[in-house]
Amino acid sequence: MRSFQHRDYFFHPCGACGAAANLTRNSPAPGGRERRTYECRRCGQVDVYDVAADSAVPWIVVDGSPVA
Numbered sequence: 511m512r513s514f515q516h517r518d519y520f521f522h523p524c525g526a527c528g529a530a531a532n533l534t535r536n537s538p539a540p541g542g543r544e545r546r547t548y549e550c551r552r553c554g555q556v557d558v559y560d561v562a563a564d565s566a567v568p569w570i571v572v573d574g575s576p577v578a
């Protein structure tokens with residue numbers, strides 16, 4: 511059974527259109543965080559987040575400027 515956390519790992523709402531964006535890259539970030547790159551297949555938006563190990567900490571948007 512997949513938990514919500516597991517599902518959220520692979521999908522995150524697109525910052526531009528709100529559709530489910532796919533996790534395309536995951537790499538270590540300073541402070542024990544993870545840098546996750548999500549790409550939206552609907553509009554092409556790419557959002558990059560720094561995610562803390564503690565799921566209660568909000569994600570930090572590293573890059574996610576709206577598509578023109």
Ligand SMILES: [Zn+2]
Pocket residue numbers: 524525526527528529550551552553554555
């Ligand atoms: Zn989108």
